[in-house]
Amino acid sequence: MRPFILTALIAIASGALFEAVGMFLPWLLGPMFVLLILNQFTKLKFYWPKFLKVAGLVLLGVQIGSSFSREAVFLMWFDLPFMAFLTLSVVALSLLLGLLFRKMANETLATSLLGSMPGGLSQMVVISEDVKSANVTVVTMMQTFRILLVVTIVPFLTVFLNGREAGEILSQEFSFAPGHFFLAIAAGILIYFGMKKIGFPAAEVLAPILTMAGMQTITGEVLVEMPYWLIAMAQIFIGANLGLQMEQVREKMNIRLGAAIVVNNVLLIVFSTVIAFLLTSWLPGYLFLDFFLSAAPGGMAEMAITALDAGADVALITSFHLFRLFFILLVASPIVAVIVKKLDAKSAN
Template identity: 30%
Template structure:
């Protein structure tokens, strides 16, 4: 417990420093970096509890879903072609990267595809249990490295290429902003997060929703926001607390032993991840011109990261989170529902593995 407290404190301090530098999702990035350094260089057995991450995903899901308004969904209903086209383009680029990795490394095609699909960390690590051919080291290392590259490169490009910034109210000092953030914890309205998150998790479990710990609260909160027109925002300290837990969990998924076993993959995964980010940046310019929202919003909507990470970045940069959520959600649903069917078409599940064909 002391190690976890120390890790949490280190992540919080690093996150606070990143916040002063104007970096988006600072506490999540602080958690990722701290968790990776601790596991890779200090204690290879160090882990962050999955259950803690799951609870904090619910808080992040509430924060994301609270940005959905009736007006936003009316506008997005007119963009179906762009949404599905952009998602298919992103998936096509990732498959191209996987084929290149398969041809130039020891990794087989199935493992390469599972390792390169954007936003597929949870879905692919579950799906690989059904296939003897799937190399767990390849899938986990590739997905973690991809996610790590995206979490670092997307905020950098958002600030330096698309002009995004994390802003505080004009004329507000750091101390005054911090006091205001702390005082917001004592306004009870935001505690609506508790019943909505619990209802979302229950519903997601009942209908076997993919990545339900996040998507369940998002969907229930979004529906509640559409019904009421508004739901209270999560206070900044509570959201920072959630970001730290999510980041620490992601950071501790990588360790030095796995990296050494699959070191030949590292250059391919890094270059492939950067290619996916770059292609998203190029497509975002076209999408923004086509539909009229900002290029930064389009970039975050298309970036090959996770729903929570990209939406939280959009929230901190005051972008249209409903747009980001819709594009990211459609891609995740296509990945979780369509990709397993396609993979099963081309690769036969193994009878002997957990969850395999009976």
């Protein structure tokens, strides 16, 4: 209990401090950075229960899902070719950067490709555990530092981009449509356990997004709009978990590996910027900010939080990230895993 209380107090205080000095995404980045640093350079004992991370993801999923209107869902069909273009471009470059990482860090092909794939930390680690030539530790480091770099760099870049009404969420009042909301909760629970049963990742955030978006598309009404304090609490839950999950970074990292990871991710962010610029030139009705956050190789939860604060189109960005998540998990990652397994078998013979 004592480590948990200490962690909670530090997370809340660091979020409040970051907000007081005007930092972007204070309630996410504050707990993440402060707990990361204290966890690495002090002997303090911290503890953050898993259920709070899950609660934060569920709250975020509800907020993201409530941003989907009937019109936004119908427009997804129009955006489908652009989703495919963006996803294929990012995945293709990730694989090329994996080859570059292999040369820079002198790691195996399997390690380099699975570590470079922007499919999420837990998912890529699980896949790498099934590939003999993959170094699970390095894959974990690559995916962990991608989260850290993207969550650090991308939100600060959005400060210089024009959103619709940045900070609009601060003035939102709590609204609630109880009948359809509780019906969506029931459907969401069924979808959640269905996803868990088949081992589908990110069920905590995907289930509420899908049910909220589906119910609002059917009914045409907004089921819930959460106040700022509740979204800030969700960000604290997620930020504290991100800061503490990067354990023993100093012991595992070396200069060569660190340089390769930084180069890999910075090039991917630069490429995402180029892709966003191309899409904006093709579709002038959209903001560059929307496509930049859609292309960014960060997690869907982190990019959605950034979109909420920056005044971007949360529904559009979430749609792009959902498409990329499904494509990477169902198509790209299995293909890469099969290829490297065959190469491993040939080299063994």
